[in-house]
Amino acid sequence: MDISVKAPAKINLTLDVLHKRPDGYHDLEMVMTTVDLADRIDLTEITGGIRLQSTSGFVPFDDRNLAYRAAALIKERFGITKGVNILIHKRIPVAAGLAGGSSDAAATLRGLNKMWNLGLSTEELGELGLALGSDVPFCVQGGTAIARGRGEQLTPLSPPPPCWVVLAKPPHGVSTVEVFQALKMEKITTRPNLEGMLNALDKKDFDQVCEQLANVLEGVTMATYPKVRFLKERMATFGAEGVLMSGSGPTVFGLVKKESVAFRVVNGLRGFCRQVYAVRMLGGLKENSLE
Numbered sequence: 001m002d003i004s005v006k007a008p009a010k011i012n013l014t015l016d017v018l019h020k021r022p023d024g025y026h027d028l029e030m031v032m033t034t035v036d037l038a039d040r041i042d043l044t045e046i047t048g049g050i051r052l053q054s055t056s057g058f059v060p061f062d063d064r065n066l067a068y069r070a071a072a073l074i075k076e077r078f079g080i081t082k083g084v085n086i087l088i089h090k091r092i093p094v095a096a097g098l099a100g101g102s103s104d105a106a107a108t109l110r111g112l113n114k115m116w117n118l119g120l121s122t123e124e125l126g127e128l129g130l131a132l133g134s135d136v137p138f139c140v141q142g143g144t145a146i147a148r149g150r151g152e153q154l155t156p157l158s159p160p161p162p163c164w165v166v167l168a169k170p171p172h173g174v175s176t177v178e179v180f181q182a183l184k185m186e187k188i189t190t191r192p193n194l195e196g197m198l199n200a201l202d203k204k205d206f207d208q209v210c211e212q213l214a215n216v217l218e219g220v221t222m223a224t225y226p227k228v229r230f231l232k233e234r235m236a237t238f239g240a241e242g243v244l245m246s247g248s249g250p251t252v253f254g255l256v257k258k259e260s261v262a263f264r265v266v267n268g269l270r271g272f273c274r275q276v277y278a279v280r281m282l283g284g285l286k287e288n289s290l291e
């Protein structure tokens with residue numbers, strides 16, 4: 001049986017770093033939600049090992065690819081001797097703060113669970129996925145959630161009010177590891193107000209969601225890449241109602257209520273940035289929308 005799975009990008013509505021742990025990871029507190037900018041993963045059973053193809057030359061084609069590693073993990077853990085060809089139709093920009101690789105890994109886990117009738121629950125797939133990356137457990141379940149710990153302790157939330165999300169990805173990629181290394185905990189002055197964001201989501205108050213957007217990594221990435229600040233300012237000027245950098249960056253997103261305004265922002269940004277998208281917020285759709 002061949003299977004095609006959707007791997008949507010995520011954005012962070014809030015991102016807080018609580019402290020550095022003895023194991024080197026940071027304890028995080030984030031509100032994440034999926035958006036309708038997605039890779040598609042086609043899985044085809046083959047005899048033997050794992051083959052990987054991608055429509056983008058910017059991803060690794062060997063066992064450094066997170067989708068490849070997801071398949072290897074499943075094969076090893078469940079003693080599967082059959083092989084799989086993984087074809088990644090890449091739309092999510094790479095090293096962008098949108099969890100593209102993690103979402104490919106999560107989609108591969110979901111797809112192989114089905115293809116090989118493993119009967120694993122979303123929670124079990126998330127636990128497996130944590131070994132591949134901190135954002136994988138969230139990507140397995142999708143929707144909207146608070147993510148704590150490394151990102152694996154998930155509390156589902158009511159979705160953001162329906163709106164448009166404009167995404168602008170500067171030409172350079174950012175290494176998440178380097179951003180965390182550059183973060184000085186004592187220099188964090190303003191932190192997200194989690195209660196404020198939860199309240200805004202609960203009330204489906206678009207203006208309040210926009211007001212509560214906050215990411216403590218933004219200043220760190222901006223210090224090296226001033227283009228992030230520049231794009232935020234431009235997005236606001238062209239009409240985005242709330243603007244923030246996603247994850248460790250460098251992608252900047254803007255929330256917009258009206259479609260016409262979203263496309264005005266996209267057109268305005270095109271002169272400054274090649275990779276610009278207007279997509280719908282996905283946080284409200286049910287899990288099976290990931291099929």
Ligand code: ATP
Binds near residue numbers: 094097098101247
């Ligand atoms: P996050 O928001 O989870 O930190 P990101 O959006 O910043 O992730 P990715 O697009 O996942 O970053 O890419 C990070 C690194 O992972 C890149 O250097 C890339 O080479 C590698 N990578 C491995 N597999 C994939 C994949 N399937 N798609 C994209 N990048 C991948």
